[in-house]
Amino acid sequence: MRAPTPPHPQAGRILGLLLIAGFAVAVGVTVFVQLEKRPESSPVSRGARLAEDAGCFACHGRAEEERRFNLRLASPGQWRTKNNPSLWEGEITEVKVLADWIANGVPADEAEKHRQLFIRMPAYKDRLTPGQIDDIAAWILAEGLRFRIKPGGWKPAASGAGTKALAGDELFIAGDQLARQTGCYQCHGELGQGGVANPDSLKGYIPGFQGRDFLKLTANGDRTEILHWIEHGRGRAIEAGLLGGIAKKYFDGQAIPMPGYRDQLTSAEKELLADFLLLLNKTGPLSAQEIERLLPLLDPS
Numbered sequence: 001m002r003a004p005t006p007p008h009p010q011a012g013r014i015l016g017l018l019l020i021a022g023f024a025v026a027v028g029v030t031v032f033v034q035l036e037k038r039p040e041s042s043p044v045s046r047g048a049r050l051a052e053d054a055g056c057f058a059c060h061g062r063a064e065e066e067r068r069f070n071l072r073l074a075s076p077g078q079w080r081t082k083n084n085p086s087l088w089e090g091e092i093t094e095v096k097v098l099a100d101w102i103a104n105g106v107p108a109d110e111a112e113k114h115r116q117l118f119i120r121m122p123a124y125k126d127r128l129t130p131g132q133i134d135d136i137a138a139w140i141l142a143e144g145l146r147f148r149i150k151p152g153g154w155k156p157a158a159s160g161a162g163t164k165a166l167a168g169d170e171l172f173i174a175g176d177q178l179a180r181q182t183g184c185y186q187c188h189g190e191l192g193q194g195g196v197a198n199p200d201s202l203k204g205y206i207p208g209f210q211g212r213d214f215l216k217l218t219a220n221g222d223r224t225e226i227l228h229w230i231e232h233g234r235g236r237a238i239e240a241g242l243l244g245g246i247a248k249k250y251f252d253g254q255a256i257p258m259p260g261y262r263d264q265l266t267s268a269e270k271e272l273l274a275d276f277l278l279l280l281n282k283t284g285p286l287s288a289q290e291i292e293r294l295l296p297l298l299d300p301s
Contacts, residue, residue, distance in 0.1 A: 039203055040211045042285035045195030047139025050132055051087075054124060060087045063147070071118035079118060088144045093295050095288045098137040102128070138288035141295065142190040149180060149299050166275065169297055175276025176298050178269060187256065191291070192280045201254035202247075209280040221281060226274045230265070233258035 051057070061068050064086045072082035092098055100107045105123035106114040114120055124133065166174055179185055179192065187206045189195045194208025207213035219225040219237040228236045238247045251257070261270070283290075 039205070040194065040207070040213050042189075042193040042195070042208060042210050043135045043138035043287055044142045044191065044193035044285075044291075045139075045189060045208070046132075047135035047137070048143075048195055050128070050136050051139060054128065054136070056087065056136075059084050059119065059121065062086075064089050069119075073116040073118070082117065084119070087140050088147055091144065091148075093141065093144070093292060095134065095137045095141070095292050098140055098288075099130075099133050102133045102136055103130075134288045138286065138291055141288060141291045142193065142286075145295070145299055146185070146190050148301070166272070169294075171275055171279055172294065173297055175272060175279065178272055179276065182261065182265065182269075182273070184273070187258070191286055192277070193286060196256075199255040200250070201256075202250045206256060209277045210283070210285045211281070214277070214281050221278060223274055223278065226277055227270055229258070230270050230273055231260055231262040233260035 059068050059070075061084075066086065068084040070082045070084045071079040074080045092101075097107065101121070103123060103125040105121045128136075176191070185192065187196055189206075189208045192209035194205065194210065194213070196206045197204060198206045203213070207217065215221050217235050217238055218229060219235075222237070225235060225237050228234075234251060235247070238244065239251070265273070286294075
């Protein structure tokens with residue numbers, strides 16, 4: 001009977017190296033995914049969360065139709081019903097005025113009338129930082145646009161060439177109108193500033209157009225890749241390569257997939273949207289002050 005062949009003297013070492021290499025790859029992939037999951041935000045998306053956490057909707061509701069009870073003192077001992085306004089009913093469009101209300105509970109020139117109310121607005125200056133107050137103001141201004149603007153009928157040129165001349169504010173106006181008409185903001189947040197939840201996606205939300213998420217999904221803002229997303233609702237570059245399988249897994253499993261607009265938009269509209277998204281990303285997260293500047297351009301009424 002032949003004696004068993006002794007193991008190669010290097011076999012144990014090779015196996016150990018393979019196990020170490022496999023473990024290192026697994027750890028590396030895990031670390032990579034966790035780093036990629038770090039959330040991104042904008043003043044508008046942060047403001048929405050802060051308004052919720054601060055209890056704003058308890059007194060103001062989420063829309064003008066959602067009435068909130070209050071009383072006003074008409075004369076000594078006589079109270080009259082006075083519903084609280086929504087956050088948008090007064091159509092305040094100045095950041096400094098909104099910040100004054102949030103920080104102090106009421107501007108100085110409104111203080112006397114405010115004292116006649118049964119339920120008075122609290123001051124948040126000791127609970128929120130100036131930056132957080134500005135974020136809430138940014139969100140209020142952006143949401144106000146959503147309530148007020150009625151999508152019109154922008155008519156694109158026969159080909160994409162007609163949109164190439166648009167730039168700056170002119171491009172922002174045309175792109176904003178088309179983005180509203182096609183439902184872009186419904187998923188990507190008002191003014192493309194993100195914040196909409198998406199269960200089982202990589203980060204748990206639908207990315208906006210304003211930051212790094214957008215660049216990672218579009219091969220660093222490659223125009224051809226952006227057009228592919230618009231047409232097919234999926235990225236071509238991000239699903240290729242070594243980590244493409246991870247991206248595909250999340251795209252296939254997320255609750256809210258992006259629709260493809262290949263047959264819904266003209267070539268000119270797709271070109272305009274691509275230009276607009278690149279402009280939004282170049283501009284970066286919109287501050288309350290920038291949204292205030294844009295308001296009369298986007299809503300001239």
